Amino acid sequence: MIRNELFRRYALFLCSVFVNAFGISVITKAMLGTSAISSVPFVLSLFTPYTMGQYTIYLNLFFILLEMLMMKKKEIVMKRYELISQIPVGFCFGLFIDISMNYLLVWLSPDYYLAQIVALLVGCFILGLGISLEVKANVSMVAGEYLVQVIAKFVHKEFGFIKVCFDVSLVLIACVLSATFLSNIEGVREGTVIAALAVGPISHLLLPYWRIFDSWLQPIQPYQASYTDNQPIIITIAREYGSGGHLLGKMLAERLNIKFYDKELISMVANDSHFSPKYIAENEQKVSSNYLLSIILQDYEAPIEKSLSSADTLFVSQSRVIRKIAKEQSCVIIGRCADYILKDFPKASIIKVFCYTDMEDASKRCKTEYHIATESVETEIKQINHSRINHYQYYTNQKWGDPHNYDLMINTGNMTLTMACDIIAHLYQNKMSNQTIKKNE
Numbered sequence: 001m002i003r004n005e006l007f008r009r010y011a012l013f014l015c016s017v018f019v020n021a022f023g024i025s026v027i028t029k030a031m032l033g034t035s036a037i038s039s040v041p042f043v044l045s046l047f048t049p050y051t052m053g054q055y056t057i058y059l060n061l062f063f064i065l066l067e068m069l070m071m072k073k074k075e076i077v078m079k080r081y082e083l084i085s086q087i088p089v090g091f092c093f094g095l096f097i098d099i100s101m102n103y104l105l106v107w108l109s110p111d112y113y114l115a116q117i118v119a120l121l122v123g124c125f126i127l128g129l130g131i132s133l134e135v136k137a138n139v140s141m142v143a144g145e146y147l148v149q150v151i152a153k154f155v156h157k158e159f160g161f162i163k164v165c166f167d168v169s170l171v172l173i174a175c176v177l178s179a180t181f182l183s184n185i186e187g188v189r190e191g192t193v194i195a196a197l198a199v200g201p202i203s204h205l206l207l208p209y210w211r212i213f214d215s216w217l218q219p220i221q222p223y224q225a226s227y228t229d230n231q232p233i234i235i236t237i238a239r240e241y242g243s244g245g246h247l248l249g250k251m252l253a254e255r256l257n258i259k260f261y262d263k264e265l266i267s268m269v270a271n272d273s274h275f276s277p278k279y280i281a282e283n284e285q286k287v288s289s290n291y292l293l294s295i296i297l298q299d300y301e302a303p304i305e306k307s308l309s310s311a312d313t314l315f316v317s318q319s320r321v322i323r324k325i326a327k328e329q330s331c332v333i334i335g336r337c338a339d340y341i342l343k344d345f346p347k348a349s350i351i352k353v354f355c356y357t358d359m360e361d362a363s364k365r366c367k368t369e370y371h372i373a374t375e376s377v378e379t380e381i382k383q384i385n386h387s388r389i390n391h392y393q394y395y396t397n398q399k400w401g402d403p404h405n406y407d408l409m410i411n412t413g414n415m416t417l418t419m420a421c422d423i424i425a426h427l428y429q430n431k432m433s434n435q436t437i438k439k440n441e
Helices: 001-030 036-047 050-067 073-078 080-104 112-139 143-155 157-180 190-217 247-256 266-271 277-283 291-297 311-330 357-368 374-396 416-440
Strands: 235-238 260-261 331-336 352-356 408-411
Touching: 001 080, 001 112, 001 190, 036 050, 036 190, 050 080, 050 143, 073 080, 080 143, 080 157, 080 291, 112 190, 112 352, 143 157, 190 331, 235 247, 247 260, 247 331, 260 266, 266 277, 277 311, 311 331, 352 416, 357 374, 408 416
Parallel strands: 235 331, 235 352, 260 331, 352 408
Antiparallel strands: none
16 A cells, blocks of 8 residues: 555655656746756756756756765765665656657747736646656655755754855856857746746645545545544634634633643644744744745745755644644644644544634733723734734645534624533534434444
8 A cells, every 4th residue: 555655645746846847848948937946957958969867967967966965974874775765766857858849839839928927927837737746746845945955954043044055056147158159148037937826826826726636646545533442523714803712712622621722732832842942932823924935935846844944844843733732632722723733633532712802802801801092903903813814824725714614613603602601512522412312332
């Protein structure tokens, strides 16, 4: 079974490498500048007898050498399979580029600017499609992207910053080579910038659709508790700021005599990671204020569990802690995308709640419970809700507050928290009863 899964994953990965190469070729054929990673091979191919694909192979081998130079001997041994796998990937990538450029797309030569723009956008979409498939396969990486991860780790800087520096460096080298040997700038135009800005968001948008491959790839089976044991029941509460979700969760935990996790998760995640409690408290439920910028700068060619972004690493650590406590005991968990993190748990053991209210009720609660000044309360509510929306959408690709993602939508402006507590407690007791019936069957 494991061999079958690996074969299927590598088959999907090989397809993704071809789609990536085809997408880069379409972008290049649009004649508005190629992608940053291909700018140097393209320019070199214009004044030498070697092809763009051949230079892509040479450049990838050079990247692998740089990776090894920045790794310690022990790390090279530990990651030898990741390094070795990049060699055939680089050869395939270069070969596929040449096949696409010289055979499959020999007909593509748009003359008008509008046609060039259309070809460029189609190429960006194809490249984003290929990258999202590469992430889904989750078996290897193209050397260029892996090198950025190695550099980021070596210099202890954020991946997004290093990625920008890396791409800009390649583009500058391409410009210098072009100006020196061709007397003008080739391969670097507005299309280079458009590709850099568009491919990440496209890949991020397409990734959720590849869940159709889950059963075919035979992933690790989700946690399934046996009915011969006491199966924990987890209540997750997502909430708008000022809706009283925290107070409701605490009331519910006391009523049902189960554990309550909100701020308590901060110290648990700190113990499970290298982050300080202060850093976690300030960054655990937010991404950059510029949502699009966050996607552009993210490590979009790597699965989130392999990302070097501090925000991604924090989310992975938090997810690991949430899954661990959910397997051990019944509890109430506040926010933190817990409804999504526990999506693979049995439906019989999860109650997903979303609390919302109107601005008047939220403002009143924020002033009385959180002591926020009247003149700034609405601004505070909107900013925090906006941050939670971005965080949830960034990591789940789902809409925050969508009723389809929850079992209960509770308007705390139309009922007391006690009434809401009664409703959820009744559902909890009903699930407990169902467990008892199934155990006795």
